[in-house]
Structure formats: structure tokens, C-alpha cells
Amino acid sequence: MTGDTTTTTLAVLPIDAISVREGWNPRSGDDDIEHQALADSVRAQGILQPLLVERTDERAVLLDGHRRLAAARAAGITDVPVIERTGEDGEAPQLAAALAANMRRRGLDPIEEARAYERAAKAGWPQRRIAEAVGCSPRHVSQRLRLLRLPHGVQEAIGGGALPLSAVPTVETIAAVAPAVADALAAALATGTITAAEVSDHPEGALTELAQDEANGKGPSLVAVPGYQDLAALPLHADLAARAVASGVTGVSFSAEDMDAARAFGCLIEFPDRGDRYWHRGFVADPAFIADRVALHVERAEERARQEAERRATAQAETASAGADDDAAAESDEDRRRRERREAAENRRAARLANLDLGRRALLAYGEPADVTMALARAVALVALHHHAQDAAQGLRLTHERLQRTETTTTKAGATRERVRYPERHEAETALTEWIEAARTPAQVLGRTVQALLAAFYADQEALPQSERRAADIPGRYGSGIAAPLPGVMDGLARDVLPERLATRLRERVAWPQRATALDADEDQAVPADGEAQAA
Secondary structure, rough: OOOOOOOEEEEEEHHHHHHHHOOOOOOOOHHHHHHHHHHHHHHOOOOOOEEEEEEEOOOOOEOOOOOHHHHHHHHHOOEEEEEEEOOOHHHHHHHHHHHHHHHHHHOOHHHHHHHHHHHHHHOOOOHHHHHHHHOOOOOHHHHHHOOOOOOOHHHHHHHOOOOOOHHHHHHHHHHHHHHHHHHHHHHHHHHOOOOHHHHHHHHHHHHHHHHHHHHHOOOOOOOEEEEEEEEEHOOHHHHHHHHHOOOOOOOOEEEEHHHHHHHOOOOOEEOOHHHHOOOEEEEEOOOHHHHHHHHHHHHHHHHHHHHHHHHHHHHHHHHHHHHHHOOOOOOOOHHHHHHHHHHHHHHHHHHHHHHHHHHHHHHHOOOOOOOHHHHHHHHHHHHHHHHHHHHHHHHHHHHHHOOEEEEEEEEEOOOEEEEEEEOOHHHHHHHHHHHHHHOOOOHHHHHHHHHHHHHHHHOOHHHHHHHHHHOOOOOOOOOOOOOOOOHHHHHHHHHHOOOOHHHHHHHHHHHHHHHHHHHHHHHHHHHOOOHHHOOO
């Protein structure tokens, strides 16, 4: 309550003596059927709950009861019961009284509530006083007012209940960068294409669906980074599109570099506070920025084409020069063989010196690196995964829930069944590449590499149909050489993360060679040596 004194008086007033101010009804939605039902009730029983009015020098101003007043007029009633309120003068306290009455009787939706707060604030009341008048905290008022900064489509989704308040922070993050994307997200919520749970729990997945709608011509221009993008789906101006065609560029692989540039430009939609469950990805909806980055990739392709053309021109010139030399006096066969032997000896000596120089330089540069750089980590990771790319992709599709889709069906008997849809192998390989490329630190590169290898070697293939299983053996498990210690190293890393089902299999697999070795030793002791057999 405020510190001002407010008094009320019960009275009956002619219906024409009550004035209604435009825009004072906090409720923005009227239902014709509900209005007719209320009018019928008023006609039969009269107005059971008095209207709330503010007495002024001229007449009574309606604060609460807009729907009841309209129903009374439709029912032909001439006099209505009212509660006359007197107290602090001014528009703000009257608005606060109307808002409080509406909220006590039937809850306003968040947008209606926010607009009522806004009108009271414009009438001169601070947020603290509005909160005291309606019985809530100043923080609640501030949060409601923030909703009015959102795009119109988002406000409609909140008011209509399609977008719950729990998802508002995520939509605010999107709207701060790209209001059109936030509106498109609200439209998708209204049509059921995207659910509110997806927006709250998996915003990147929701934006990925919007990007797919954009590719089909249904949504805003939205590009995921890092990731590959077909240029045919981008709104590029004619000159840039023609340059891309001329240079043979049909698509662009946006990298972490492009993601950093978008963040610096201020057009990157990302959710860093959600953590990195699988791989971090952002979205760009700025056509100008997208065109600039595409132009940069096209320029690089043009430069590579120019260098290739220069190389070919040089090769053609050398070929022409060699043809001219053929017209000169031909050397004898003996001279030619002697020259070739001399050149071969010089090449061997030069190669040996270059190799020794490489060894010395590599030792100085990488003998004991002061720091593990991104280049070092990526070199090790890409070489390690190159020979196990398909196995790692298989493990990724089995262990990363983000790549899977669960479908729920109901049988005729009423039973519910769930079926997991795994991505195709080429999709999993693309996801693996993007996951490694999106790593931001050397430690993250190596960590993701280890995760991929653990998934490749230890994931349970029985989750898949028999035809899709792909068992992978750790190099060195059945042989010798440099990879011989690798199974023990990988088993040690796996023990810290394997669930009990997989840990049991690992223990059985490790114990079997030990039992086999013990059996071999027992057999060796049981068979006598040749000398002992002869003595017997």
C-alpha cells in the first residue's frame, strides 16, 4: 500500500453518468461469445459485482468493470451499482487501482500487465510505487516492462501463451541481435513448428530448424557458423553471385574465424552461458555481414585461381623453351648419361643435407615446446582421426544425443513406443569435422579428439541394427610395433568414463588375454623337455 489515504463509497449511478477513458482497460482481448453470455446474465440477474469508479468534479470515471459496463449497456440497464473511490488525484493512481482490481479478479497475461505498468509509469509513477500499489516487487515490474522491448510478434506469442516466460531470456538474446529472427521464432511457436521446450532447452536446435525454413524460402536469412552453406540459399547481390560462379565457388564453409568476426561485428546470435555440451555454434542473420564474408571467401578462391593460371603459364613457357633447345645440337648418349649420373649424385647429397637440416630445425622448434599451440594440437588431432574418421563418426552418432531424434508412437492397443533415429554416417562425419573445427583452445582440440576415439573404440554397437554396426579395434591390440602400448593407454582413459555395462565388457576383454597367457604357461610346464622325455 502507498502512504496516501483512499476511501470508498457504495452507490448507484445512471449508466450514462459513467465515462470510459480510451485505452484504460488493461485487457486487450475481447471474446464476442463471452460478451454475449455476460450480457444475458446481466439481463437476467443484474450486475452482481459493483463497478469501480473514480469520482471527479465533472463525472465518474470507470476504473474497473469495462466488460460488465458493456454488458449492462447491451442488456438495456439504465442504473448500475458502483464503488466510488476517492483518494490521490492524478492518472497514475487511477491506473494503479484499475490494474490491481483486474489482477485480483482474473489474472492478466504478462503483456497486458506490462502495458498497464507502462501507462502508470508514463503518468508519472516510479516503478517502486507501482509495485506497492499492486502488491508485487519492483523487480517484477521491471521484468514485465522489459517484455515491451521485444518485437511485436514475440509479444503476441507471450500474450497468447505460445511462448512461456521461462523461454523469454533466450528470445531476448536473439532479439537483441536480430529482431526479425525473434519474430520468426514466435511465428514458428504459434504454428507448432517449434515447441517452447526446444527454445528453452535447445535454442541452437530451434534456430537450426529456422535456418532450414530459410533454405526453403519460409524464414529469415540465417546462417549457422561454423558450418557449410550453399550460396544458392543466400541473398547475395548479382555481382557477387556472378563472381562466385566465375570462380567455381558454389558453397562456403564458414569457420571459427568467421564466427569470431561476427561476434566482433555484433551480429552473432550465440548462447555461451549454456555450456558446451557438444560443440559451440552461433548464427548470423545480417545479410550485409554474410555477403562480406562470402566476398572474402570468393576473393581467396580468385587468388588461388590466379596463382594456378600463373603456374600454368610458367609451365607452358618452360615447355616452349625446351622445344627450342631441341633444335640445338643434340648431346651424345654418353654425355647425357654422364650428366644424369652427376645430377642424381648431387640430388642425393642435397636431399641428405636438407633432411639433416630439417631434423635440427624441428628439434630446436619442437624438442620441448613451451606451449601447446592450436597448430600443434590440430596436427596431432587430424592425423589421429584421419585413420579412424568413420569409426569416430560412428561413435559420435551413438554417444551424442544432439545428433539423435526420438520418435514416439502409440499402438492400437494404446501402448507407447519410442524409436531412436540415428543420423546417416555422412551426416555424422560432417558433425565430427565441425566439432573438431569449432574447438577454441589446444586443450579443447585434444580433449575432443580423445572423446571421439573413446566413442569409436568403446561405444556399444548393439544400440544399432545388425546391418549398421561397425566394430573398431584399437591399433596394437593384436600386434606389436609403436602402437603396442596404445590399448593400455586407451583402456586407462576409458576406465574413468565408462558406465558399468561397458566397464564390465572392458574388464572381460582385458582379463581374457591374461587367462590365455596363464594357460599357455601351464601347458609349457606340463610338456617335458626333449632330454627329460628320452631319460624317461
